[in-house]
Amino acid sequence: MARTRAATTTPERPQGQSDNPENETVQAPPAPRRKPGQARPNQPPMFGGLSGSRRNVLDLDDFSKEEIEHILLSADGMNEVLSRDVRKTPTLRGKTILTLFFENSTRTRVSFEQAGKVLGADVINVSASASSVSKGESLLNTVRTLEAMKIDVLVMRHPHSGAPYFVASKIDAAVVNAGDGTHAHPTQSLLDLYTMRRHLGDIAGKKVTIIGDLHFSRVARSDVWGLRKMGAEVTVCGPPTLLPYGLRPGTEQDESAAFTGVKVVDRVEEALEGADVVMALRIQRERQDSGNLPDLREYSKLYGINSERLALASPGALLMHPGPMNEGIEISSDVAHGAQAVIEEQVSNGVAIRMAVLYMLCARSRGGE
């Protein structure tokens, strides 16, 4: 019978069906007359097997390849909106997005703000240094206070890994992790994947080399999750003291870790050979007081990306950097602004990706409750 087939094969669609008892009977004959405006029961299921239950974007580890694909495809449509003369759609009218940043940021915060505003949402920005957090309010009390003012999406950056997970477990609003400590930065990874795809086509089988401080880099961790799901070959290279614990010489790798299956190379020249994408990571000086990195000049000499080293990669390889750049340390100025660099494009693509993410979350949150 059709009802059972639908129930077993279609992912449960959350939108307004549970609080609409009439809908429950709709698929069994005789069908009652549908009320105008009521959602049709026999709609196609989520594209590409989207679960429909995603409430938060915390890291890419719990994303399916199809879900990533869906966001990357939608970002194309969002980019088209950004290219128009009138950059405004009414899609998220009446939704409130709050950005709560406990760390400094320019591009990520502005990117989310622009994404929300282009889609017609109201965006409120709170920076922790200028809020009651500096009076000693706890994280939980801060987010509960903010949620009491009716917000739909909380975009959050926090210096402690895992903080957005804690917040997501306590509040009803959707939570987007905009960077938590050294753990994850999922929207950066999505925009990196999107930028690669625009230039290289399918990412599967492409060789991506990530160079720098992999231990403290939330960007690298999320990038590796995303790249592995999309089937890229990932090579990493960096000072041994700045490799994630499982990747250091002589240690066993945890099967479930982000970096499972990536290739670790000691010499940067070897890592760059034949790479389709070269990604230089920022040396985060704010996280370098533990003595892992003896000297910035030495780092630059051994691992900095310059034109000679970039020439070792595939002809026309993309040069990426999550920003902000320390020019002259991890990347030299000539290549950073050279023909192979797509660093500014990463920033513009970031807006499109965040539009796609906010659209996905807000579309769910309306019907889901």
Next chain:
Amino acid sequence: MSQRHDGLENQGRLIMSAEQLRRALVRISHEILERNERPVAIVGLHSRGVELARRIADLITSIEGVETDFGTLDPRLYRDDPDSASIKPVVPSEITFPVDGRPVVLVDDVLYTGRTIRAALDAIRDFGRPSSIQLAVLVDRGHRELPIRADYVGKNVPTAWGEEVRVMLEEVDGTDGVTLLRQSEATAYSLNPGGGQS
């Protein structure tokens, strides 16, 4: 995608054959020319409206011998029901010609509640101010929820709610035709994404 359309006869009642579909598009193209003295722009709504619009634009070009502007529009971001709108990814709209001050014909496969068309009217406004907006659909199946009507209709098909009108096009489905599915078939069909109901 095409394999599920193989047994056409077993999958609902055929209400428009490939030949009838072709003739309907030829007639609509002539009607568009008859009604508009100035050159029109043809804009297809994603996804099957795009292919229909492309055919109409080609027909008008071959009838008149002048190139017809053809564009595509994804009204998803303008819908009032974003839940159903987020099922498929947002697709870039392509309108590379100025729409200001000229007639624009929107093309879609099935006219149903009218909500897609309402969204499309909002969407096209962000590209300019056409002198008039007209609507061409292959099938009008009734059940409007908004005061919207089509200017050019391939076929009026009275339907019951719960039935599904399925438009198949060579470019997408490998064959041309329109079928009407009864409720149980329609539910089974709903397991397959795609297929326009507007």
